[in-house]
C-alpha cells in the first residue's frame with residue numbers, strides 16, 4: 001500500500017492552490033449553519049484538515065468568542081492561513097498525531113472530507129486521536145462521503161499512481177463504540193449538479209461523545 005501520508009504532504013499543497021479562490025469566496029458553510037440553528041455552545045473548536053482555515057474564519061466571524069484551532073499537512077495552506085487570519089491558531093501536521101493538543105481540550109472537533117484521504121494504516125490512530133482531544137459530552141462533526149458500503153476510487157488528480165479516496169461511513173466507527181451518539185445528520189451531494197448516485201452522496205453528521213451518559217445503571221448485583 002502507498003503511504004498516502006507522504007503523498008498528501010504535497011497533494012495538500014496542490015489542493016490548496018487549486019481551491020483557494022473558491023473557498024475564500026464562500027460566505028457560508030454548513031458547520032456555521034448548524035451551530036446557528038442548534039444553538040450549541042462551543043468555546044474551543046479544532047478543525048482537522050482545515051486547509052488554510054477558511055471554515056474556522058467563517059465560524060469566527062459569526063461566533064467571535066470562540067477559540068479556533070486548525071491542523072493540516074499543507075505548509076502552504078497553513079502559512080497562507082496564518083497571514084490571512086492571525087486570530088486563528090493554525091499548525092502543520094497530520095491527523096493521526098494531535099499530540100500538540102491536550103486530552104479533552106476541545107468542545108467540538110470538525111473533520112470534513114479528510115478521513116477519506118487518510119492512509120488505511122493510520123485510520124484508527126486518527127480516530128483515537130480525535131477521541132482523545134475531544135471533551136466528554138463534546139461534539140464531533142464529520143462531513144464525508146456516505147456510500148452504502150466501503151469503496152475506494154482512484155484519486156483523479158494523481159491517475160495511475162495507486163492513490164485512492166476511501167469512501168466509508170466514518171461516523172459509524174465512532175457510533176459503533178456506543179460511546180458516541182448521533183444527534184443530527186443530513187445528506188447532500190458532493191458537488192452541486194452531481195448525478196444522484198451512490199458515490200456522490202455525502203453526509204453531515206453530528207455526534208456527541210457520551211462515555212458516561214450512554215451507560216444505563218444496572219441495579220441488580222451481577
Ligand SMILES: C[S@@+](CC[C@H](N)C(=O)[O-])C[C@H]1O[C@@H](n2cnc3c(N)ncnc32)[C@H](O)[C@@H]1O
Nearest residue numbers: 008012049051072073074094095112113114117
Ligand atoms: C478535500 S480537502 C478538505 C478541506 C476542508 N476540510 C474542507 O472541508 O473544505 C482535504 C484536506 O485534508 C488535508 N489532509 C490530507 N491528509 C491529511 C491527514 N493525514 N491529516 C490531516 N489533514 C489531511 C489536505 O491537506 C486538505 O487540506
